[in-house]
Amino acid sequence: MHSFTLSKALQKSRSVIKIGFAFSITISAWACAQTQVRTPILQATETITVDAISDEKAWQLAQWRQVDQLLLGENLEAEDFTGRYKLLWDTAALYMLLEITDDVLIDTHPDPLIKYWDDDCVEIFVDEDGSGGNHQFTFNAFAYHVGLDRNVSDMGPTLKSTDSTVQTYNEHIQSQWTRSPQTQVITWELKISLFDDTFLPGADAKPTKLSRNKEIGFMLAYCDADKAVNGESTREHFIGSYPIEGINGNKDLGYIDASVFEPMILK
Known part of the structure; x- marks a missing residue:
């Protein structure tokens, strides 16, 4: 018992x-x-002029971060592409300084609504509130493609339809780039306005006013096109700034899921 x-x-x-x-x-x-550990973004101590010169002292305080995660493609050599970037912010926007080495620049699609990802372009992933989640056909987050002609392309719904369609968002990102005459170094400087998930084109949307301790999701990538076949280029490599754990070997998930963006915080 x-x-x-x-x-x-x-x-x-x-x-x-x-x-x-x-x-x-x-x-x-x-x-x-x-x-969750969030990467800090320093506040700019002066006005940033988007001219690809980056002579403001504020840039000296920001740390370089590498663009070295191969998301698509094979056999990427340093002679073909290297990249690094810095971020700053003020109440109006994020600011990015991007320095890349690219031996070949190609843009064979003059229409920014057609195969923009198959030209050399900077791809900027932004989740305004850092909430993550699917955004492929919504404005829960953005996957901006900034072309060499500085047009900004992405997909999303419109005022008239919830169906996602390719559109330009040139009012969201201001950019300028220069190429060194002595080397293959290209310097980009960009001003990135942040919009929340209520954004709709043509709805008189206002960018978010930024402040300290705001959490966002962010990732940078570069579409590297080196060859043109029958006059049309294709993306050879896709290089990102943040490691992504692939699904069945596929790491090209940024345009679908904002949860793979790097968590960041404004300081």
């Missing part, structure tokens, strides 16, 4: 321990999610 009672007590004790252990793991996972 006593042995049976003791055995049941031990089983009950073990069950409580298991439940407590599982609860502890759940709490720990929740705590990790709440304390």
Whole structure:
């Protein structure tokens, strides 16, 4: 009788321990999610002029971050492409300084609504509130393609339809770039206005006013096109700034899921 009672007590004790252990793991996972490390973006200490000269002292305070994650393509050599970037912010926008080395620049699609990803272009992924999630056919986040002609292309719904269509968003990003006459170094400078998920083209939307401790999602990538076949270029490499864990080997997920963006915070 006593042995049976003791055995049941031990089983009950073990069950409580298991439940407590599982609860502890759940709490720990929740705590990790709440304390996610976010990359800081420094506030600009002066007005940034978008001229690809980057002579403002504020740029000297920002750290270079590498663009070195191969998301598509094979056998990427340093002679073909290298990249690094910096970010700053003020109440109006994010500012990006991008320095790349690219041995070949190609733009064979003059229409910014047609195969813009198959030309050399800068791709900027922005999630205004850092919430993550699917954005392929919505404005939950943006995947801007900034072409060599400085047109800005992406997909999304319109005022007239919830169907996603390719459009230009030139009012969202102001850019300028220069190429060194002595080397293959290209310098981009960009002003990126942030819009929340209520944005609709033509709806007189206003960009978000930025402030300290605002959390966002951000990722940068470069579409590298080196060859043109029958007068038309195709993307050879796609290089990102943040590691992505692929699904069945596919790492090209930024245009679909904002959860793969780098978590950042304005400081």
